[in-house]
Amino acid sequence: MICLIEKLKKEYLGRSIVTLLGIVIILVTLSITGFLFYKGLGTFVTYNHSVWEFLFSSDWKPADNFDGGGKVGAAIFIVGSLLISFLALLIATPFSIASAVFMTEISPILGKKLLQPAIGIFVGIPSVVYGWVGLTVLVPAIAHVFNLPYGFSVLAGGIVLALMIFPTITSVSVDAIENVDNGYKEASYALGTTRWQYIYKVMLPSATSGILTGVILGLARAFGEALAVAMVIGKMQTFPDNILSATNNMTAEIASDMGNSAQGGEFNDALWSMALLLLIISFIFILIMRIIAKKGEEVK
Amino acid sequence: MNKKIKFNTKNLDLYYGDFQALKSINLEIYEKEVTAFIGPSGCGKSTFLRCLNRMNDLIDSVKIEGEIIFEGQDINGDIDVINLRTRVGMVFQKPNPFPMSIYENIAYGPKCQGVKDKTQLDTLVKESLVKAALWEEVKDRLNKSALGLSGGQQQRLCIARAIAMQPEVILMDEPTSALDPIATAKIEDLMSKLKKDYTIIIVTHSMQQAGRISDKTAFFLMGEVVEFNETPVIFTNPADKRTEDYITGRFG
Ligand SMILES: Nc1ncnc2c1ncn2[C@@H]1O[C@H](COP(=O)(O)OP(=O)(O)O)[C@@H](O)[C@H]1O
Numbered sequence A: 001m002i003c004l005i006e007k008l009k010k011e012y013l014g015r016s017i018v019t020l021l022g023i024v025i026i027l028v029t030l031s032i033t034g035f036l037f038y039k040g041l042g043t044f045v046t047y048n049h050s051v052w053e054f055l056f057s058s059d060w061k062p063a064d065n066f067d068g069g070g071k072v073g074a075a076i077f078i079v080g081s082l083l084i085s086f087l088a089l090l091i092a093t094p095f096s097i098a099s100a101v102f103m104t105e106i107s108p109i110l111g112k113k114l115l116q117p118a119i120g121i122f123v124g125i126p127s128v129v130y131g132w133v134g135l136t137v138l139v140p141a142i143a144h145v146f147n148l149p150y151g152f153s154v155l156a157g158g159i160v161l162a163l164m165i166f167p168t169i170t171s172v173s174v175d176a177i178e179n180v181d182n183g184y185k186e187a188s189y190a191l192g193t194t195r196w197q198y199i200y201k202v203m204l205p206s207a208t209s210g211i212l213t214g215v216i217l218g219l220a221r222a223f224g225e226a227l228a229v230a231m232v233i234g235k236m237q238t239f240p241d242n243i244l245s246a247t248n249n250m251t252a253e254i255a256s257d258m259g260n261s262a263q264g265g266e267f268n269d270a271l272w273s274m275a276l277l278l279l280i281i282s283f284i285f286i287l288i289m290r291i292i293a294k295k296g297e298e299v300k
Numbered sequence B: 001m002n003k004k005i006k007f008n009t010k011n012l013d014l015y016y017g018d019f020q021a022l023k024s025i026n027l028e029i030y031e032k033e034v035t036a037f038i039g040p041s042g043c044g045k046s047t048f049l050r051c052l053n054r055m056n057d058l059i060d061s062v063k064i065e066g067e068i069i070f071e072g073q074d075i076n077g078d079i080d081v082i083n084l085r086t087r088v089g090m091v092f093q094k095p096n097p098f099p100m101s102i103y104e105n106i107a108y109g110p111k112c113q114g115v116k117d118k119t120q121l122d123t124l125v126k127e128s129l130v131k132a133a134l135w136e137e138v139k140d141r142l143n144k145s146a147l148g149l150s151g152g153q154q155q156r157l158c159i160a161r162a163i164a165m166q167p168e169v170i171l172m173d174e175p176t177s178a179l180d181p182i183a184t185a186k187i188e189d190l191m192s193k194l195k196k197d198y199t200i201i202i203v204t205h206s207m208q209q210a211g212r213i214s215d216k217t218a219f220f221l222m223g224e225v226v227e228f229n230e231t232p233v234i235f236t237n238p239a240d241k242r243t244e245d246y247i248t249g250r251f252g
């Protein structure tokens, strides 16, 4: 009897602690979201700017005071963020898929021994180091190769970000491929197909929804990264003419000016609006991932 | 009746690492017959079946000694495995259609062999489905996902998929063990029709099934073939005490 009570106590205690911690996390997430909305909407409520101006104008001269009257067009940062992130995706995805295929189908032994640990190391490197290496190696190299006065550019940002999101896309893709029903492989081989025919026509199509999830996760990571990008993008207040031009993006702008603006002023609130936009975009990414995952389930 | 020998193994040993799963197997498989492998599970039936189309190549630890003569050629040697697998098809225990349309499932094998002509593929798909007794049920939804079919239909689709390669031999590893009795009856019925054109080798854990559909039966026990003979002989007058014990249900 006592034993039973003890058991119940333990059971309930464990369950209560877990539930409590869960509730705390939910509350924290909700408060952060609420806070971002509260701060981010100031631009539109307190300082009377239109959402249209914020999203589509490139005139960025917010007033660092409480009277307002500046310009809060964030289009350059938004375009900068989009360009760099998609460029990073474009560079990283082929390498990631190729590595994932190599690790799962071509040489699992070599893959597990060499590539997997290497990817682990990639994940562990702090972003300031990526940025620093980019600044020291990549930026001069781009200047040299393309014969430019300096190499700060969309391309530099894209490459640095590609390195940073490569492990994410790769490891999610490896999981997706390992989840492909082994029966498909046996069925394919038994029909006299080659390994590549199986990989192209059955394995990759079956793993597509999982791989896409990895791609979106990578995109989300690319979108949110500030430090490394800020170091190599050039922080130029212009739209880039091409991928070799310098520009700026949302995270870099927030990071560089958040400490230089008065709390609650128009400038500061405009930065909060960009933070809110980043949050909304990441919600959209999560939504897309959910939809893809659901589609993937339906196919199965 | 003097039938041709299709497969013929000589002192076939197979090891998974240090574990010997097949011990000196000597078997003759005759053309256009149904040969059944029976025996308790874990006795090497699947392992042996997978030797015949070199599916064990997929498992790193496997080591094979002895000969497997297929149409006069030892397939354990340095052969064109792709070619072998197009001639020796396989149907698995769990129906495993690809996550594609019914049409694409069947056209997949021929397409991988380089068949591109649409009309030729159409004909092949239809003929294979007709032979697998599935055409009537799916002719209106060839472009729908194969995963929407019932288990029994999926397994007949897998048979159609194997037939589309125009193989000489079809290997079946407990093809009805995941199916209900009605679906099972349909597949057994199909097998007796298919043996006119193909050599069929089937692993089954159901002695009744072996009795109903096979011409010859091999009884496997602990990696050895204890007895191999005409099916009626195995079931009514087995030579080995262990075979008799097994078929009378005294063990296994
Ligand atoms: N991939 C494998 N690796 C190691 N041992 C295996 C493997 N596959 C089967 N075996 C072993 O080989 C023996 C025969 O297995 P199997 O051929 O599947 O038997 P059956 O089909 O008669 O049930 C079993 O003891 C099994 O554990």
Ligand SMILES: [Mg+2]
Pocket: B042, B045, B046, B047, B173, B203
């Ligand atoms: Mg088996």
